[in-house]
Amino acid sequence: MAAVERALGRLADAGRRHPDEQALLASVLEGLRRRPKRISPVWFYDERGSCLFDEICELPEYYLTRVELSILRGRLSEIAASVGPDLCVIEPGSGTSTKTRMLLDALERPAAYVPVDVACEHLEAAAERLRREHDRLKVHAICADFTAPFSIPEGAPFRNRLVYFPGSTIGNFDRSEAVRLLSHLRRVARGGSMLIGVDMVKDRRVMVAAYDDAAGVTAAFNLNALEHLNRRLGSDFDPAGFHHRAVWNAVASRIEMHLVSRQRQLVRIGDDFVCFAAGEALVSEYSHKYTPQTFAAMAAAAGWHVGQVWTDPREWFSLQRLVADCSSISAGDRGCRVHAPCPSDTA
Ligand code: AVI
Numbered sequence: 001m002a003a004v005e006r007a008l009g010r011l012a013d014a015g016r017r018h019p020d021e022q023a024l025l026a027s028v029l030e031g032l033r034r035r036p037k038r039i040s041p042v043w044f045y046d047e048r049g050s051c052l053f054d055e056i057c058e059l060p061e062y063y064l065t066r067v068e069l070s071i072l073r074g075r076l077s078e079i080a081a082s083v084g085p086d087l088c089v090i091e092p093g094s095g096t097s098t099k100t101r102m103l104l105d106a107l108e109r110p111a112a113y114v115p116v117d118v119a120c121e122h123l124e125a126a127a128e129r130l131r132r133e134h135d136r137l138k139v140h141a142i143c144a145d146f147t148a149p150f151s152i153p154e155g156a157p158f159r160n161r162l163v164y165f166p167g168s169t170i171g172n173f174d175r176s177e178a179v180r181l182l183s184h185l186r187r188v189a190r191g192g193s194m195l196i197g198v199d200m201v202k203d204r205r206v207m208v209a210a211y212d213d214a215a216g217v218t219a220a221f222n223l224n225a226l227e228h229l230n231r232r233l234g235s236d237f238d239p240a241g242f243h244h245r246a247v248w249n250a251v252a253s254r255i256e257m258h259l260v261s262r263q264r265q266l267v268r269i270g271d272d273f274v275c276f277a278a279g280e281a282l283v284s285e286y287s288h289k290y291t292p293q294t295f296a297a298m299a300a301a302a303g304w305h306v307g308q309v310w311t312d313p314r315e316w317f318s319l320q321r322l323v324a325d326c327s328s329i330s331a332g333d334r335g336c337r338v339h340a341p342c343p344s345d346t347a
Helices: 002-016 019-033 047-058 063-083 098-106 120-133 175-189 204-210 217-233 292-301
Strands: 088-092 112-117 161-165 193-199 242-249 254-261 265-269 272-276 281-288 304-311 317-324
Touching: 019 217, 019 265, 019 272, 047 063, 047 217, 063 098, 063 193, 063 204, 063 304, 063 317, 088 098, 088 175, 098 112, 098 120, 112 120, 161 175, 175 193, 175 292, 204 242, 204 254, 217 242, 217 254, 217 281, 292 304, 292 317
Parallel strands: 088 112, 088 161, 161 193
Antiparallel strands: 193 317, 242 254, 254 281, 265 272, 304 317
């Protein structure tokens, strides 16, 4: 009888949840049923998590932002010349568009800027600032999750598109997801090009330290995902019951961030309970690192070829210009063959 009442209670509870909330809950539970258990890195980015990420970018150990900016600064005119004039710049996951400002200032007559981000308020504020700074630039902000198909507004210039995807965000997707995303961005670029930030394989100690800093900011960032889950889904994760761990997985060529359970414990999520063994890891993020060859092969699988690579003297990070490989584009991928000239067509 008690079991029937519990089951009915569950149904009633489920009925009270908003369908979006139910879908979110179902996807979290699906990840927690995997071995190893997983949550999506999107759980890092609530208000506090976004501030912690900004702090991470300033840490001495977190070389990625600093090195990428130094490459961009040092090679700006070369990069601008290589991508050409009159561009429509599309930026998935644009955030505050900080790096973009530098690029837009260096480009010759940029025609339009299309930032795409799920954080709608920040997106609009950043778009407004750019409209004020560049009075001839058309700015069309799109509030969307860039990993799902999104469409570019009608008014945006069709030709000469450049997808700008800095920050090594591509590393947070596993290979099949990354190929899918790069293919999607190739269709968005419509025969144009992409400028992408790619983190490179280097000394394991440098990579691990970048994700396990001495001040504990990355640990706080990782544990904050549990607080975020609790707030959104009403779960009862106890962050003090977990500790942060960053490990280098050489076979998969990635840093993995884990939340390791300090003891055997039960966590309630919605109407379910998930059991953690003592020492069991919950994977919260993958951050893949590439060699020039592994990245070029992945890009090729998504129909891009590498046009140019800019790197720092230690070759820790790279900015790469990808060009849509027209030979791999099917008739369904309008825009390359039909509408916009490919570099090889115009040469
Ligand atoms: C957003 N992304 C590229 C960061 C990275 O390096 O993978 C997220 C991050 N995780 C821990 N520190 C930073």
